[in-house]
Amino acid sequence: MSSQAAKLNEGIDLAGKNVAISGGTQGIGAATGIRFAQAGASVFVIGRNEELGNKVVEELKKAGKGGKAEFIKADLSLVSSVKTLADQLKQKTGGELHYLITTQGGPPNGTFSLTSEDHESHFAIQVLSRFGLAYLLAQSGTLKDTWVTICAPGGEKSAPPDLEDLELKNEEERQRYLPMRIIKAGTRDGAVMDGLVSQFSSAFPSLRAVHAFPGYVHTSAASNQSFPRPLVLLQSLFGPLLARTIGNTPTTYAEVPFYLAANPQARGKGLEYTNEKLKPLGAPSWTKDQPELRKKLWEKMAAMIQ
Numbered sequence: 001m002s003s004q005a006a007k008l009n010e011g012i013d014l015a016g017k018n019v020a021i022s023g024g025t026q027g028i029g030a031a032t033g034i035r036f037a038q039a040g041a042s043v044f045v046i047g048r049n050e051e052l053g054n055k056v057v058e059e060l061k062k063a064g065k066g067g068k069a070e071f072i073k074a075d076l077s078l079v080s081s082v083k084t085l086a087d088q089l090k091q092k093t094g095g096e097l098h099y100l101i102t103t104q105g106g107p108p109n110g111t112f113s114l115t116s117e118d119h120e121s122h123f124a125i126q127v128l129s130r131f132g133l134a135y136l137l138a139q140s141g142t143l144k145d146t147w148v149t150i151c152a153p154g155g156e157k158s159a160p161p162d163l164e165d166l167e168l169k170n171e172e173e174r175q176r177y178l179p180m181r182i183i184k185a186g187t188r189d190g191a192v193m194d195g196l197v198s199q200f201s202s203a204f205p206s207l208r209a210v211h212a213f214p215g216y217v218h219t220s221a222a223s224n225q226s227f228p229r230p231l232v233l234l235q236s237l238f239g240p241l242l243a244r245t246i247g248n249t250p251t252t253y254a255e256v257p258f259y260l261a262a263n264p265q266a267r268g269k270g271l272e273y274t275n276e277k278l279k280p281l282g283a284p285s286w287t288k289d290q291p292e293l294r295k296k297l298w299e300k301m302a303a304m305i306q
């Protein structure tokens with residue numbers, strides 16, 4: 001439970017530590033940034049919306065204990081922006097970024113579009129940009145400790161992703177019934193992230209990667225992802241109740257990424273795949289049984305970032 005994480009996080013001092021929160025202008029990312037600021041960390045908030053980003057920075061300054069607070073504008077649907085951002089973070093942190101929390105994007109809505117760099121748009125934000133930031137920051141030696149990525153993991157019994165069509169670009173996929181496209185894209189997101197998280201510590205043995213599933217957190221994600229109006233309405237009506245009962249508000253959930261990244265007690269507990277109750281979800285069996293597949297996935301993603 002997040003209240004459990006809140007208790008465990010009491011008194012943790014992060015003065016002198018730097019954290020970057022991509023997708024930090026609202027929702028889970030903004031609340032997580034505030035939690036890090038409260039512990040004295042310097043927080044870099046990343047997103048496209050300047051007005052929201054500056055508002056979050058004001059909140060960070062109010063909540064903070066002397067750490068820096070800065071908004072960096074970036075559209076992470078583009079690999080070129082991911083690369084620029086990785087360079088900016090290296091410079092702004094003096095090459096010392098302790099924690100990277102990636103929350104940009106949202107659930108797939110089943111639409112298909114391509115970025116100007118020819119990547120499928122949802123994949124580019126939800127999967128590629130998260131990997132790209134972690135990969136580039138780790139490779140340059142800027143990332144010093146932990147990458148936490150927040151999106152639904154596939155789970156122990158999940159199937160590996162289809163390496164031949166990671167972006168679900170082929171015509172057959174695009175012709176599927178909308179709910180099927182949403183399910184396929186969501187499953188793919190989780191599976192790819194699982195594979196990358198499992199390979200991360202092999203590629204960078206001194207660093208940690210954690211794939212965190214937030215359960216239900218009441219945010220504007222459904223409307224931000226242009227879900228149909230009745231669904232958005234239902235979520236705005238019942239979401240607050242869900243958040244109070246079985247889920248979380250962004251503020252209560254923020255204790256979880258904070259715990260996973262920065263609380264020494266979270267280490268060595270098998271929490272590389274974890275839910276909002278801090279329950280270890282276990283690595284998908286394919287990541288253990290088929291290490292060559294996970295390596296190929298890594299190489300494919302790395303080639304997209306070069």
Ligand SMILES: NC(=O)c1ccc[n+]([C@@H]2O[C@H](COP(=O)([O-])OP(=O)(O)OC[C@H]3O[C@@H](n4cnc5c(N)ncnc54)[C@H](OP(=O)(O)O)[C@@H]3O)[C@@H](O)[C@H]2O)c1
Nearest residue numbers: 023025026027028047048049076104105106107217219221
């Ligand atoms: N909320 C939940 O219950 C839940 C459940 C399962 C998984 N998740 C996952 O958790 C993550 C965070 O969810 P949330 O509810 O906090 O979502 P949210 O409130 O909609 O926030 C999404 C963030 O992503 C940023 N973003 C979107 N597109 C971007 C782009 N092209 N470039 C840079 N930043 C971009 C947005 O900033 P700008 O608009 O400023 O760019 C915003 O700060 C999502 O990936 C979601 O799929 C959430």
